[in-house]
Amino acid sequence: MRSTRPAALALLALFAGCARVSPDEAPLRLSVAAEGPGTRLALHPAPHFKINARLVPALESSDGAVLRFASGRLTADSAYFAEPPSVLVSGRRAEVHGTLRASVCRDDERVCRQVVIAL
């Protein structure tokens, strides 16, 4: 069974390098899904956004551990992820806590912007 519901995980998020964007232009969403005995976290860019593969997204936990997202497929220039980067964490988790960092680019821009989200 697969269900989808909004999760109130984002407590605070700040853009460093932020043009005016409407809420429906939010650059990323995080999915949390059971996979075997673990949980897979994946980052999905919104339409017109790309995730910087040279600076792979990271999830920092409060104990100092850092999980890095990865994907086997990159764009031809190796600059961006061609599929959602993900990371498999141990155990089943319904919630994720920590700080998520990603560097994203919008198709119609030629700049990098940082996204930092406290989960």
Next chain:
Amino acid sequence: MRLYPVLFTLPVIAALATGALDSAGPAQAQGPEAQRRVALPNPPDRAPAPAPAWHNTSWLNTDHPLALPELKGRVVLLNFWVFTCWNCTNTVPSLVDFDHKYRDHGLTVIGIHTPEFPPYAGEHDRGNVERALRRYGIEYPNAQDNDSKTWDLYRIRYWPSFVLIDKRGNVRYEGYGEFHLNDGSYRTWDQRIRELLAE
């Protein structure tokens, strides 16, 4: 299997609440026309103001930290960048070209290398920055801005960004976004550099 999508709408609210989106700097994109213009250098939107003094201590491609007072009489192009930014490294050939063409005519190009991520990503590491300079053929001075103080001082918000300072030490032009040799943005910056060199 459960899926928890998170739409990150709060950042916009947070940014608006703090006024971050209304601070001085590049014009904000509004509508399709503005979006087409968003990556282009922007004209000055205020009277020339003295360039803030940076205090970076870790420098590469120079035998001493550069300071504004010693650069009086020269035109200075600051490039805020980081080697993990594709848009930044794509712009480097143009900056190397400016350096080659105009260094002897009074231009000093300075890279301000400002990391996006914490140190675990490797952007703070001097050796990594040195390797990037060699890889991209960068011979102009670069400052490590690991604490982002110069980034904040100049109210920068994008990688890459540019600040052009005249011979009297005033900020005259600011802009951001990747550009390439001989494209429209390159020609605009080239013209601005020549204008300030001629003053």
